[in-house]
Amino acid sequence: MNLSRRQMLQLSGGGFGALALNSLLHAEGALAGTPSANPLAARAPHFAPRAKAVIFLFMYGGPSHVDLFDPKPELEKWHGQAIPVWKPEDAFMGRKTQNVAMKSYYQFAKHGRAGIDIAEPYPFLARHADELCVIRSLHAESNNHGPALFQMNSGFIQAGRPSMGSWVTYGLGSESENLPAFVVLMDHQGAPVNGALNWSNGFMPAAFQGVPFRSSGDPIAYLTPPKNVSASQQRARLDLLRQWNEEYAAANPAESSLAARIASYELAFRMQVSAAECVDVTREPESVRKLYGMDRPVTQHFGRNCLLARRLVERGVRFVQLYSGGNEGPKAWDAHDDLRKNHDLHCAETDQPIAALLHDLKVTGLLDTTLVVWGGEFGRSPVAENGKGRDHHPKGFTMWMAGGGIKGGMTYGATDQFGYAAVEKPVSVPDLHATILHQLGLDHERLTYRNTGRDYRLTDVSGEVVRGLLS
């Protein structure tokens, strides 16, 4: 048998439990590429990919499209008046939102060669306008954070489905033998609603779920053993542990979590060296840390996570999801009460770090193969809430993408004159998912996973690749 070094490592790294898992997966004929013993082994895509990695900048809470990327002069004319398109049921959970149009607090200007509209709280990002593909015609199905987060992450508004990062890991495996394939970086304010369900493997094997890093202090806790435990002592413990865990997994073959547990110990052992190096952002020159705003209190948290995302992608991590906004209410982009105060803060926290990330990815050449996605679970209503805020609004909102084979310097689709509904070239969440998978070389109709008697897709029964966005 001829084995490459990489195959040998994957076979020896995966272990007995992974063999059982692999046979389960292949019995369904579900995986895209060649069979391997390790569930995280790299697998061939369906066709040549344009992107190797995704960085999803998740603006949790719902950033306002009409205040950031989708200017609506009509709202100035209608300011203070009822707009004909708005319906009382658009208010979230019976809130007292009235049909009173509210103009934007912000000035817009055209940026870059293509003249992309970007509002004033995003000055650093505006310099990268020619990299951005601004999609103004997104629409989603729920105006409640929990279900809307589920839809943006997993395609379904209910819990229980695998998240996009899990689908990507399932389809392509991991490029890195020493780091997880799917990493989640949370906001310093805490986790978004739904918590770990947002990066869940759903009905897939547990090895495909997202690995959250800590949002403050050391990104990964406990990377080194206690001082009185030597390396040889730790290895001796792990050898016996592996033997016992394999026996236990063999006795309980239906539990995929047991194979994942074995793989997690092997990965954890290697992470002690490789991840410690990767997450140590102090290794970056001071100029780079400053570029990301790590020297300023307002940008230091998201800046650190953006810099970490670049270091992770550089080292072969496939899918990195960064959350801006945590917990709920004003700590997220959920600007019910005072839109200006809320978006001033969250734009300030993210503007310089995102611009630095785009710049850094570009100069290192990684932007060509890294797809950057920006957006929340929905947008915000064109009418006022509590006088100065805006309510949740999923019928039309903006997201943007950059790099990874996406056409920069363009806007795509449109909402109506009030920014209420996506009317021109509407893009559904499954369309967005199909497009992201396509850039990674995966056909969303062929990437299926059998569960409870039927083949599931990230895009379920809809979704079309938005060809107009591709370069």
Added chain:
Amino acid sequence: MPMMELFDAPTTTDSCAERTRSVVPTQALVLMNDEFVEDQAGFLAQRAAADDGKAAKAIARMHVLALAREPSAERLKQALAFVSAREAAYASEAGAKASPRQRALTDLAHVLFNSSEFITIE
């Protein structure tokens, strides 16, 4: 508490209809490397140490305390081999507070605390 957080403790701000159960390498890191686990392993080894100095008795007691079952004959054999190998390694080292036997049993207790059988609810 980082350990609780890593093992899917729910947030305290929302109601929690169902607890999530994840398996990620950062959990392995906390169980491998947290001083707390190390200390508890030492306590289990102390508690199980047999008066008559028989390693087999201590190993059996550790299994009962941690897993609520006696070790199988095969498991006992593996554990004994492990403990005597670790003990031999420590015998040549000077300066440690605990005895080589105590240190070897602590290693075994640590393996028990990290084992899938201990972590998983059947």
